[in-house]
Amino acid sequence: MASVFEEMAGLDRLIHEPARLAILTALSACKKADFTFMQRLTGLTVGNLSVHLSKLEEAGLLRTEKQFVAKRSNTVAELTKKGRAAIDNHWRQLESLRKDSRNWKVDQ
Amino acid sequence: MQGPKEIWFLTLRYSRSQGLKGFPLGLLLLAVVLWVNFTSGAARNLILPISFGVGAAILYWLVGDYYRRRYGMVEVTVEQRRVDFLYAALAGIAGLGAFLIDVSYELSVNMVGLVFAAGCIFEYKRLYRLGKSSYFVWQTIISFILILAASLLPVLGAGDVWLQLGLRSHLLLVLLVTSVILLLGSLGEHLNFVRQFPAGEIEHG
Numbered sequence: 001m002a003s004v005f006e007e008m009a010g011l012d013r014l015i016h017e018p019a020r021l022a023i024l025t026a027l028s029a030c031k032k033a034d035f036t037f038m039q040r041l042t043g044l045t046v047g048n049l050s051v052h053l054s055k056l057e058e059a060g061l062l063r064t065e066k067q068f069v070a071k072r073s074n075t076v077a078e079l080t081k082k083g084r085a086a087i088d089n090h091w092r093q094l095e096s097l098r099k100d101s102r103n104w105k106v107d108q
Numbered sequence: 109m110q111g112p113k114e115i116w117f118l119t120l121r122y123s124r125s126q127g128l129k130g131f132p133l134g135l136l137l138l139a140v141v142l143w144v145n146f147t148s149g150a151a152r153n154l155i156l157p158i159s160f161g162v163g164a165a166i167l168y169w170l171v172g173d174y175y176r177r178r179y180g181m182v183e184v185t186v187e188q189r190r191v192d193f194l195y196a197a198l199a200g201i202a203g204l205g206a207f208l209i210d211v212s213y214e215l216s217v218n219m220v221g222l223v224f225a226a227g228c229i230f231e232y233k234r235l236y237r238l239g240k241s242s243y244f245v246w247q248t249i250i251s252f253i254l255i256l257a258a259s260l261l262p263v264l265g266a267g268d269v270w271l272q273l274g275l276r277s278h279l280l281l282v283l284l285v286t287s288v289i290l291l292l293g294s295l296g297e298h299l300n301f302v303r304q305f306p307a308g309e310i311e312h313g
Contacts, residue, residue: 021112022110022112022115025112025115025116025119026115026116026118026119027119028116029115029116029117029119029120030119030120030122030182030183030184030185030188031183031184031185031186032182032183033119033180033181033182033183034180034181034182035180036177036178036179036180036181037119037122037179037180037181037182038180039180040179040180040305040306041110041115041118041119041305042115043306069176069177074181076181091112
């Protein structure tokens with residue numbers, strides 16, 4: 001049923017997954033953020049967060065860069081132009097869907 | 109996981125919500141107030157106030173480093189940086205104007221205090237109203253009332269309360285109250301920050 005709604009709204013499944021949506025939403029509010037911050041914010045494990053970042057990077061929605069801070073590696077992520085447009089569009093679609101849902105009527 | 113609105117808000121205000129960053133500023137203000145209060149005549153030796161400033165700057169950097177290592181780093185957008193700078197500049201101009209009025213005229217209200225009180229409301233409207241936490245509402249209300257009351261003491265019939273406290277002027281009392289609010293507020297904001305970024309399996313990626 002959920003996929004029917006997603007198709008109806010034309011939502012991008014890659015973005016709509018909750019963890020990835022959280023990552024993209026966070027990155028849309030800043031220029032860039034590091035791995036530690038995203039982990040704290042989302043509560044994801046290292047492995048899970050890495051997988052989601054990789055998927056988003058493969059789709060061209062964000063770019064990552066390894067930095068070394070006090071001899072420890074830290075990944076910094078930044079939305080690409082495509083990623084910023086995609087997340088803006090996604091939230092617009094969700095907002096539009098929310099507005100439309102107010103007009104739904106239950107058949108008697 | 110937090111909701112999307114909270115995620116957006118926490119990221120946008122990440123640097124500003126790092127409460128302990130206010131602690132060195134509160135300490136600096138408190139030290140300057142006490143130094144001015146207990147320095148008689150024209151100050152010739154400025155080593156002490158300069159060392160306050162250097163100490164506060166070092167402490168501020170250490171606090172920033174603590175947050176960066178433990179909670180991570182967020183770089184704000186250029187637009188956000190510009191807006192923050194603009195508001196900081198406006199606040200500085202308003203504060204300086206109020207200070208000049210306070211030292212030039214004998215008013216029964218303290219203008220610096222009124223600017224600080226207005227700043228509390230303005231900061232809340234600008235930065236925190238979108239947050240889910242009720243902490244900022246209470247912090248704003250308490251800070252506003254305390255600073256406003258300190259600024260209006262002569263009007264409220266307590267015209268010499270600062271003398272009874274051993275302070276030389278109304279302005280010093282207002283700044284003392286502000287520094288205590290900054291110190292206590294920074295601890296409260298830090299506890300609120302820790303609640304919003306709970307510890308989990310944290311490792312560098």
